[in-house]
Amino acid sequence: MRLIIFWILLVLLSSTLSYSQELQTIAISGATLIDGTGKPPLSNAAVIIEGNRISKVGTTETVLIPLGAQRIDAAGKFVLPGLIDTHLHLEMVGLSDVGELPPQWNKPEKLRQLVLTNVKLNLISGFTTVRDLASTDLVLQVRDEINAGRIVGPRIVAAGMQLVKKDSTAQKQPIFLEYDGPDRARAMVRSLAALGVDVIKIRLTHSRPIPSLEEVRVIIEEAHRLGLRATVHTDVPADDLVKLAIDAGADGIEHNAPLRAKDEQILKMMAQKGMSLMAQSGAFWLQRIDTTALIDSLDPSQMKLYPDDVLSALHQGIDSVHRQTQQMKNSGWDARRRQASFIQEVRRARNAGVLLVFGTDCGAYGMVHGQQYKALYGESQIGSSPMQAILMATRDAAKALGKSNELGTIEAGKLADLIILNADPLIDLRNLHQVFRVIKDGTAYDPAELISATK
Numbered sequence: 001m002r003l004i005i006f007w008i009l010l011v012l013l014s015s016t017l018s019y020s021q022e023l024q025t026i027a028i029s030g031a032t033l034i035d036g037t038g039k040p041p042l043s044n045a046a047v048i049i050e051g052n053r054i055s056k057v058g059t060t061e062t063v064l065i066p067l068g069a070q071r072i073d074a075a076g077k078f079v080l081p082g083l084i085d086t087h088l089h090l091e092m093v094g095l096s097d098v099g100e101l102p103p104q105w106n107k108p109e110k111l112r113q114l115v116l117t118n119v120k121l122n123l124i125s126g127f128t129t130v131r132d133l134a135s136t137d138l139v140l141q142v143r144d145e146i147n148a149g150r151i152v153g154p155r156i157v158a159a160g161m162q163l164v165k166k167d168s169t170a171q172k173q174p175i176f177l178e179y180d181g182p183d184r185a186r187a188m189v190r191s192l193a194a195l196g197v198d199v200i201k202i203r204l205t206h207s208r209p210i211p212s213l214e215e216v217r218v219i220i221e222e223a224h225r226l227g228l229r230a231t232v233h234t235d236v237p238a239d240d241l242v243k244l245a246i247d248a249g250a251d252g253i254e255h256n257a258p259l260r261a262k263d264e265q266i267l268k269m270m271a272q273k274g275m276s277l278m279a280q281s282g283a284f285w286l287q288r289i290d291t292t293a294l295i296d297s298l299d300p301s302q303m304k305l306y307p308d309d310v311l312s313a314l315h316q317g318i319d320s321v322h323r324q325t326q327q328m329k330n331s332g333w334d335a336r337r338r339q340a341s342f343i344q345e346v347r348r349a350r351n352a353g354v355l356l357v358f359g360t361d362c363g364a365y366g367m368v369h370g371q372q373y374k375a376l377y378g379e380s381q382i383g384s385s386p387m388q389a390i391l392m393a394t395r396d397a398a399k400a401l402g403k404s405n406e407l408g409t410i411e412a413g414k415l416a417d418l419i420i421l422n423a424d425p426l427i428d429l430r431n432l433h434q435v436f437r438v439i440k441d442g443t444a445y446d447p448a449e450l451i452s453a454t455k
């Protein structure tokens with residue numbers, strides 16, 4: 001009998017303990033709040049976090065700080081929703097098509113080490129949610145370990161392998177899953193869902209056979225039936241592929257083909273259907289227009305997380321982006337003219353009502369993890385105001401991911417993903433790099449401590 005009472009007490013005690021742990025309270029006070037809804041900044045703000053949710057938002061005059069709260073005095077600082085990159089590749093470091101990883105890094109256990117570094121670089125840079133649009137199942141495993149609390153990292157929304165139309169002449173790729181015919185297409189979506197992917201990525205490109213409307217439609221319908229969104233890569237420019245994606249019912253388009261569409265109806269159709277567009281304009285600005293920023297994208301304090309041989313490969317990759325850009329310029333390509341037309345295109349898309357969202361394709365073409373703030377600054381050089389750029393990476397990105405109810409803004413009831421900056425991002429978006437604290441799922445992290453932590 002005594003033993004039973006002892007056990008009951010023990011169970012009660014442990015449940016209260018875990019309950020109080022879950023309901024740890026954080027109070028951020030005194031900061032300027034940019035809440036991600038588009039409202040003007042609120043000074044002298046107070047944000048209360050209970051457990052992993054935001055419970056109260058207001059000013060220090062209106063919000064009572066609960067007793068026992070972990071207080072973060074943020075006077076002079078800026079609070080924003082955790083940033084979201086809607087398109088990146090965690091298995092890649094920034095070398096695709098511009099360089100190679102040293103061969104020893106192509107083994108799964110070594111690649112895992114790089115994924116873990118990339119994950120950490122994203123979180124310390126204020127990216128609390130990232131969408132990986134093509135990887136092997138390594139990223140799914142890391143996502144699960146983060147969700148289980150074994151690794152510290154951002155929320156990962158993962159596509160796993162991307163769906164491509166069968167091409168018997170092409171070399172097999174580990175991140176491509178081939179289909180041929182509607183039945184196989186449906187079966188492939190089911191197999192990805194069984195692996196636990198969060199989103200379906202479809203690749204439409206003129207370098208492979210083009211699938212039929214029925215094939216693409218079946219993929220998207222099956223994805224939706226399974227509760228998954230479907231987003232489509234299209235070549236640039238390629239009106240036919242964009243139209244195929246729109247007609248098949250895609251939720252979003254990746255890359256900037258719709259911006260450069262010859263057919264005026266494309267942007268209108270996308271807006272009518274509520275589709276998102278990750279035009280990658282800011283990343284393009286960084287890669288091709290102001291390439292001086294690309295050189296110092298190898299921020300020494302963060303880049304020490306990469307092993308030396310990976311870092312030197314990255315240096316070579318970035319040199320190669322520079323050389324490519326120089327060649328383009330030598331053959332008559334005009335960066336300033338491209339910038340001017342980008343500004344027009346982005347405005348046209350926004351005026352048409354298309355949901356523009358932030359994404360970098362980080363992992364490719366000199367786009368280095370943790371350096372996305374430069375691409376976000378790039379958005380402000382290519383047609384968006386700083387506030388619009390912030391919304392693209394918060395509220396609107398959450399919408400494109402189908403997670404508006406949980407993420408993207410600082411409002412009572414939402415998940416507690418937010419960042420505290422030392423300087424005003426509305427003055428200069430490069431201030432997004434001055435991260436004082438990252439709070440993800442109600443836990444506050446000091447970026448400097450995460451950099452020096454071994455795990």
Ligand SMILES: [Zn+2]
Pocket residue numbers: 087088089133361364
């Ligand atoms: Zn990509």
